[in-house]
Amino acid sequence: MFMLVFPCWIIVQSLIPQWSTVFDFHHSSSTLQRRPFCNPCASKTTSSSSLFSSAASPSSPTPPSAETTNNALLSTPDPAFEEALPPSASCPFSGISGGPNSFYKQVWQQLQTPRIFSYLHKGQPVAEITGGTNVKSIFNDNYTKLQANGMAGVSQIVCGKNTFRTAQTKAEHKALKQLVSAPLTQSAVAKAIPIIQQLAEQVIKNLLNRDVQMADVAEHYILDITWRQLMGLELTTPEQIEKFHEQSHIYLKGMYSRPGSPELEACLKAREYLMQAMQEKIDALVKGGQSDGSAIGGLLYATLETDSGEARRLSHVQIKENMLVVMVAGTETSSSMLACAVLLMGLHPCIYKELQLEQDALVGRFGTTVLTQAQLEAKNCPLLDSMLHEVLRLCPVNFLSRSIALETLTVDGFQIPKGWAVSFNIGLTHEQDKTCESFDNSNSNKNSNMMGHMDLLEGFHPDRWQDAAARPTTDFMPFGVGPRRCSGNLLAMAELKTFMALFARTVDFDLAQLKAIKTTHPNDSPEEHKRRYLDEIVQWQPLSAVSIPLDGIPIVTRPRQR
Numbered sequence: 001m002f003m004l005v006f007p008c009w010i011i012v013q014s015l016i017p018q019w020s021t022v023f024d025f026h027h028s029s030s031t032l033q034r035r036p037f038c039n040p041c042a043s044k045t046t047s048s049s050s051l052f053s054s055a056a057s058p059s060s061p062t063p064p065s066a067e068t069t070n071n072a073l074l075s076t077p078d079p080a081f082e083e084a085l086p087p088s089a090s091c092p093f094s095g096i097s098g099g100p101n102s103f104y105k106q107v108w109q110q111l112q113t114p115r116i117f118s119y120l121h122k123g124q125p126v127a128e129i130t131g132g133t134n135v136k137s138i139f140n141d142n143y144t145k146l147q148a149n150g151m152a153g154v155s156q157i158v159c160g161k162n163t164f165r166t167a168q169t170k171a172e173h174k175a176l177k178q179l180v181s182a183p184l185t186q187s188a189v190a191k192a193i194p195i196i197q198q199l200a201e202q203v204i205k206n207l208l209n210r211d212v213q214m215a216d217v218a219e220h221y222i223l224d225i226t227w228r229q230l231m232g233l234e235l236t237t238p239e240q241i242e243k244f245h246e247q248s249h250i251y252l253k254g255m256y257s258r259p260g261s262p263e264l265e266a267c268l269k270a271r272e273y274l275m276q277a278m279q280e281k282i283d284a285l286v287k288g289g290q291s292d293g294s295a296i297g298g299l300l301y302a303t304l305e306t307d308s309g310e311a312r313r314l315s316h317v318q319i320k321e322n323m324l325v326v327m328v329a330g331t332e333t334s335s336s337m338l339a340c341a342v343l344l345m346g347l348h349p350c351i352y353k354e355l356q357l358e359q360d361a362l363v364g365r366f367g368t369t370v371l372t373q374a375q376l377e378a379k380n381c382p383l384l385d386s387m388l389h390e391v392l393r394l395c396p397v398n399f400l401s402r403s404i405a406l407e408t409l410t411v412d413g414f415q416i417p418k419g420w421a422v423s424f425n426i427g428l429t430h431e432q433d434k435t436c437e438s439f440d441n442s443n444s445n446k447n448s449n450m451m452g453h454m455d456l457l458e459g460f461h462p463d464r465w466q467d468a469a470a471r472p473t474t475d476f477m478p479f480g481v482g483p484r485r486c487s488g489n490l491l492a493m494a495e496l497k498t499f500m501a502l503f504a505r506t507v508d509f510d511l512a513q514l515k516a517i518k519t520t521h522p523n524d525s526p527e528e529h530k531r532r533y534l535d536e537i538v539q540w541q542p543l544s545a546v547s548i549p550l551d552g553i554p555i556v557t558r559p560r561q562r
Contacts, residue, residue: 076417078408083415086127087111089119102540104128104398104425115412115432118420126402126421127411130428132474134411139403139424139482143170146403146422148484158254158267159328160321174483175304179314180322181487183298189490190373191293192229193498197371199224200499204506208559211512213552214342218335221499223248226327232281232294247273252331271324278320296323326488333397334492336546340395341388341500343553344460346511347530351387351462356504356560358383363505376497384504386465388496392478393436394454395547396426426477430454433475439464457530508561512554513537 077085089107108130111117115131129135138145147168156166164176182188203221227233227244235241247270254267281296291297299319303311314322345352358381366375378385402421409416416422430436431454440453440461453459464470479486486492514533521529539550 077415078417081408081410081415083410083413086116086118086414086416087114089117104428105431108428113432116414116416121421124421125417126423127405127416128428129411129422129424131412131432132429132477135424135429135477136474136481138409138411138422139480139484142403142482142484143173145406145409147406148173148401148403154255154257154259154264157259157264158251158271159324160317162315162318162321163325164322165325170483175312176314176318176322177483177487179302179304179312180299180326182302183295184488184491186373186490188295188298189494192491193371193373193376193494195229196225196495196498197502199228200502204499204502207557208507209557211554211556214555215335215339215548215552218338218342218499219249219331220245221338222331222335222495225495226331230295230326231278231323232285232292232296233277234281243273244277248327248331252328255328274324274327275320278323279316282316282319295326299323330488330492332546334495336548337388337391337395337492338496338499339548339553341391341496342503342509342555343511343549344387344391344394344456346509346514346553346555347457347533348460351383351460352504355383355387355500359501359505360562362501368505371498371501373494376494376501381497381501382466383462384497384501386462388493388500389465389476390460390462393430393472393476394456394459396430396478398427398545398547424481426480427454429475429477430472433472435470435472435475436464439467439470456534457527506560507557508559509555509557512556513551515556 075085089111108117115134116127116129118125118127120126129138164173164180167173167176200221203217203224207217223245226248227235233244235244250266251270251274254264257263257267278296282300285292285297285300291301296319299314299322303313306312362375362380402423405416405418405420405422408418436453440459479489511533514529517529517533521532524532541548541550
C-alpha cells in the first residue's frame with residue numbers, strides 16, 4: 001500500500017502560489033542561495049531587491065507596505081503572557097530542493113537552532129515546533145488547544161468535503177477516523193500480505209535486467225496495491241491497469257495545481273473516473289452482501305455504535321472520498337520511502353549484502369512460498385526492520401498540515417498567540433535526537449562523524465535500532481503524534497517490508513550514476529565516489545512533502561548471484 005501519513009500532503013498545494021522568496025539549495029555548495037520571486041503581498045512595482053528591505057522615499061511618504069504589515073504580525077505578542085514570541089525567519093517558506101528537510105534545517109541553523117521558530121506563509125504567522133517533548137505537549141491535545149485546518153482550496157476540491165480530514169469536532173473526527181481505520185488494523189494487514197506479496201513479485205520480475213528509475217517502480221507498486229487491495233477493483237487486462245495508473249497519476253498531480261488551471265481540470269476528470277470505478281465496486285459489494293477483503297469492502301461494512309445505541313456506517317460518498325484521501329496521503333509517501341530505501345542500500349552495499357543473507361536465513365526457516373506478517377516481524381527480520389526505521393528517520397515527511405491555535409500557547413519558553421498557525425517538523429525533531437548523536441559520536445566504526453547523524457552516508461546505522469540504549473525514542477515520530485497520527489502505519493510498514501524482503505532475495509543492483517562516477521574517477525575511494533554522487537548528481541525534488549531525488553534514482557538491475 002502506501003505510507004498513510006494523512007496530513008503530510010495537505011500543505012503542498014498551498015505552497016505553490018506566489019511566495020516572497022524561493023530558496024534553492026545545491027549539494028555542491030554549503031551556502032544558502034536566495035532567488036527573488038514575486039511577493040503577493042507587495043505592490044506590482046516592487047523590485048526583487050526590495051523584498052527584504054523597503055526604503056521609503058524621503059520626499060513622498062507612503063503607507064506601510066504589506067511586507068511591513070506582515071512582519072508586524074510576527075512581532076505582536078499576546079500582552080497577557082510574559083513569554084516572548086519565537087525567533088522569526090521573517091519570510092515565507094518554499095520548496096525543499098537540497099535534500100531531506102534541507103530548507104527547514106538551514107533556516108533553523110541560521111536562527112541558532114531554536115526548538116520553536118516562526119515565519120509567514122501567505123500572510124499567516126506560523127509557529128514551527130520541534131523536539132518530541134514540545135510536539136507532544138501541544139499535539140497530543142489536538143482537539144482543545146488546536147483546530148485542524150482540515151483541507152482547503154484545491155485539496156478540498158480534489159478530495160471532497162466528506163472526509164475525516166475535514167471533520168472539526170473531536171467526536172466527528174474520532175468517529176470518522178475509527179470507521180476509516182477499520183481495514184487498516186493489524187489483523188486486516190495480515191490478511192492483505194499475500195496480495196501485497198503477489199504484486200511485489202510481479203513488479204520485481206518486470207524490473208530485472210533493466211535500467212529503471214526506482215521512484216517509478218515504487219509508485220507503480222503502490223498504485224497496484226491501491227487498485228487491487230484498497231479499492232478492490234477487478235482490472236483484468238493490461239489496458240485496464242494502464243488506464244488506472246494513467247488516471248491516478250493525473251489525479252495525484254492535480255494536488256499540486258492551481259485553481260482554474262488545465263492541470264486541475266484534468267485532475268477532476270480523473271477524479272470522476274476513480275469515483276465511478278469505486279461506485280461500481282460498492283454496488284457489486286452491496287449486491288453480494290458482504291466484504292471481499294478489500295479496504296473498500298471493509299469501509300462499506302464497518303460499523304460504529306453511537307451513544308444512542310445505533311450502528312453508524314459511512315455513506316457511499318464518505319467511503320469514496322475517504323478512499324481518495326487514503327490514496328493521496330499514501331501514494332507519494334510510501335513510494336518515496338521505498339525509493340529512498342533502495343538509494344540507501346545502493347550507498348551501503350555491505351548492509352544490503354547482510355540484508356540478503358538475513359532473507360536467505362528466513363527462506364531456510366519458512367520456505368519461499370508465502371510471506372506472513374509474523375515472518376516479517378523484527379524478531380525474524382531484525383535488519384530489515386532496523387533498516388526501514390533508519391530510512392524513516394533519515395528521510396521523513398518534510399512538512400505537515402497546520403493547525404490553528406485556539407488559545408495562546410506556551411512552548412519551550414515562548415508564546416504562540418491565539419490564531420497563529422502551528423505545525424511540527426519531523427525532520428528537525430529527528431535531527432535533535434541526542435541519543436542518535438551520542439551513538440554516532442561513539443560508533444567504533446567511525447573515527448568521527450563530521451556530517452552529523454542525519455547524513456545519508458555517515459549517519460546511516462541500522463544497528464542503532466538493535467541497541468536499547470541507542471534506539472531513538474521520544475524524538476522519533478515518522479508517522480506523527482496525537483489523535484491525528486497516521487492510521488495506516490501498519491499497512492505502510494507491511495508494504496515496505498514485503499517489497500524489500502523480496503527485492504533482497506532476487507535482485508543485485510547498482511545506482512546507475514554512482515557506477516558511472518566510479519568509471520570517470522577511478523582513483524577516488526569508494527567513500528569519495530559516494531560523496532561525489534550525493535554532492536554532484538543527486539538533486540532533490542522541490543515542492544514535495546516527501547524526500548525524493550529529481551532523477552527518480554536510476555538503478556541497473558540483474559538477477560542476484562549467490
